Structures are given as C-alpha cells and as structure tokens.
Amino acid sequence: xxxxxxxxxxxxxxxxxxxxxxxxxxxxxxxxxxxxxxxxxxxxxxxxxxxxxxxxxxxxxxxxxxxxxxxxxxxxxxxxxxxxxxxxxxxxxxxxxxxxxxxxxxxxxxxxxxxxxxxxxxxxxxxxxxxxxxxxxxxxxxxxxxxxxxxxxxxxxxxxxxxxxxxxxxxxxxxxxxxxxxxxxxxxxxxxxxxxxxxxxxxxxxxxxxxxxxxxxxxxxxxxxxxxxxxxxxxxxxxxxxxxxxxxxxxxxxxxxxxxxxxxxxxxxxxxxxxxxx
Numbered sequence: 001x002x003x004x005x006x007x008x009x010x011x012x013x014x015x016x017x018x019x020x021x022x023x024x025x026x027x028x029x030x031x032x033x034x035x036x037x038x039x040x041x042x043x044x045x046x047x048x049x050x051x052x053x054x055x056x057x058x059x060x061x062x063x064x065x066x067x068x069x070x071x072x073x074x075x076x077x078x079x080x081x082x083x084x085x086x087x088x089x090x091x092x093x094x095x096x097x098x099x100x101x102x103x104x105x106x107x108x109x110x111x112x113x114x115x116x117x118x119x120x121x122x123x124x125x126x127x128x129x130x131x132x133x134x135x136x137x138x139x140x141x142x143x144x145x146x147x148x149x150x151x152x153x154x155x156x157x158x159x160x161x162x163x164x165x166x167x168x169x170x171x172x173x174x175x176x177x178x179x180x181x182x183x184x185x186x187x188x189x190x191x192x193x194x195x196x197x198x199x200x201x202x203x204x205x206x207x208x209x210x211x212x213x214x215x216x217x218x219x220x221x222x223x224x225x226x227x228x229x230x231x232x233x234x235x236x237x238x239x240x241x242x243x244x245x246x247x248x249x250x251x252x253x254x255x256x257x258x259x260x261x262x263x264x265x266x267x268x269x270x271x272x273x274x275x276x277x278x
Contacts, residue, residue, distance in 0.1 A: 002047040045176040059103030073133035105229025111249035134200020143205040164221040168228025191221035220267040227260040
C-alpha cells in the first residue's frame with residue numbers, strides 16, 4: 001500500500017482536488033490464496049499514512065480522554081489502597097495513556113513538531129489528572145506504606161527499566177503491524193498509571209520522600225516507553241517521504257534519542273543512589 005501511495009503522491013500531488021481514500025478490504029475471492037495472503041499480511045507493516053492518521057486522531061485532549069482517565073485513576077487509587085490486584089488491572093484496562101505516548105514517538109521519528117506538541121499536552125493532561133485524583137484520595141483515605149501494591153512502587157529497581165522498554169517496543173510494534181492494541185495498551189498502562197497514582201496518594205498522605213520514589217519510577221517509564229517507541233519505529237522503516245524532510249527528521253531523531261538516553265541514564269543513577277540519599 002505504501003509503495004502505491006508514494007507513486008500516486010509523486011505524480012498527482014500537485015493536481016487540484018487530489019485526494020487518496022484508503023478503504024479496508026473486508027473479503028477477497030477466490031479463497032484459495034487465503035493462507036498466502038495471511039502470511040504476507042503478517043510480514044508487512046501498516047503504511048505510514050495510516051499510522052499517522054490513527055495517532056493524530058487520538059493525540060489530542062478530548063472530553064472522552066479525560067473522562068476515561070478520571071475513572072481509571074479512581075479505580076487505581078482504590079485498588080492500590082486496598083491492595084487489590086484485580087482492581088488495579090481493571091484501572092489499566094480503562095486508562096487511555098497508550099496512544100499519546102506512541103503519537104509522541106511517531107512525531108519524533110517524523111520530525112513533526114505539531115503532532116509532538118499535541119501528544120505532549122495530551123499526555124501531561126492525563127498525568128496531571130491521575131496525579132490530582134491520587135492526591136485527593138491520599139488526603140481523605142488512609143494510605144498504608146506496607147501495602148504490597150504501594151510498597152512495590154516505592155521500593156524500585158532497574159528491573160522496571162526492562163518492563164518499560166518492553167512496553168514501548170510492544171506498543172510501537174502493535175501499531176506498525178496493525179495488531180490489536182487493547183492488551184498492549186494495558187501493558188503500557190502498567191508502567192504509567194499505577195506509579196503516578198501512587199505518587200499522588202503518597203503526596204496526599206504527606207509521605208513526600210516515598211512519593212519521590214514513585215514519581216521517579218513513573219518518569220523512567222515515560223522515558224523508556226518513548227525511547228523504545230522511537231527506535232522501533234525507525235527499525236520498521238517509518239520515515240518522512242521527501243529527502244529534505246528525511247534529512248530534517250534524521251537530525252531530530254538522533255538528538256531525541258540522545259536526550260532520551262541521557263535522561264534514562266540520569267534516572268537510572270537516581271534509582272541506584274536514591275535509597276542511600278533517603
């Protein structure tokens with residue numbers, strides 16, 4: 001599909017009224033080639049235009065986005081306070097934190113500052129909402145630091161880096177391959193929602209030093225997810241179409257990778273030495 005789109009754009013992009021509509025194939029006949037088609041489909045990735053269109057639509061602040069973040073944070077707060085794993089998992093199913101992070105990774109890969117700005121604002125709105133709800137619950141409910149679900153997000157280690165990197169790789173691959181994103185979205189939410197809500201709970205309960213640990217875990221997860229997403233998009237051949245855009249994107253991507261890597265290194269050192277500082 002991408003090869004066809006490139007040729008059409010090359011020959012007709014300057015024509016007045018030019019437009020490409022991509023319609024999904026519902027069925028094909030004859031069925032004798034079905035297995036070959038399935039194998040071919042599994043090997044190919046979704047076109048850059050489709051990925052961009054999908055992520056652009058979800059990388060903006062909307063009522064639906066905030067409405068989903070609020071109950072997800074409420075459910076996560078209750079689950080963390082009650083140390084109920086099933087409830088925490090339920091909150092991660094609701095949380096829509098997957099798409100904005102992948103949109104930011106794609107924007108970095110394509111050097112699209114407009115999409116990057118939307119993705120950052122949407123992500124920050126979601127994080128701030130979840131943090132605020134956690135603070136409110138921490139102020140009105142008793143938070144037990146010995147609770148396993150809270151303690152696991154305060155007593156952090158470098159193993160969480162592998163979890164976040166895996167989430168970023170899985171998320172970006174699910175988009176480029178066109179596979180179902182629901183379960184991958186839960187995996188990303190594992191790394192983002194519980195830590196930020198835990199930080200809010202601890203701030204509301206005035207456990208400020210422990211809140212730093214939870215927020216540190218959240219920060220390193222954000223960095224890892226975006227770093228892994230950018231690298232995966234690059235390896236999957238996602239890039240701008242024109243040579244001058246590719247040149248611009250190449251510079252931006254390497255700068256972004258360097259920045260993400262330095263942030264990751266700094267946060268990893270903080271994880272190693274923060275317990276001693278405490």
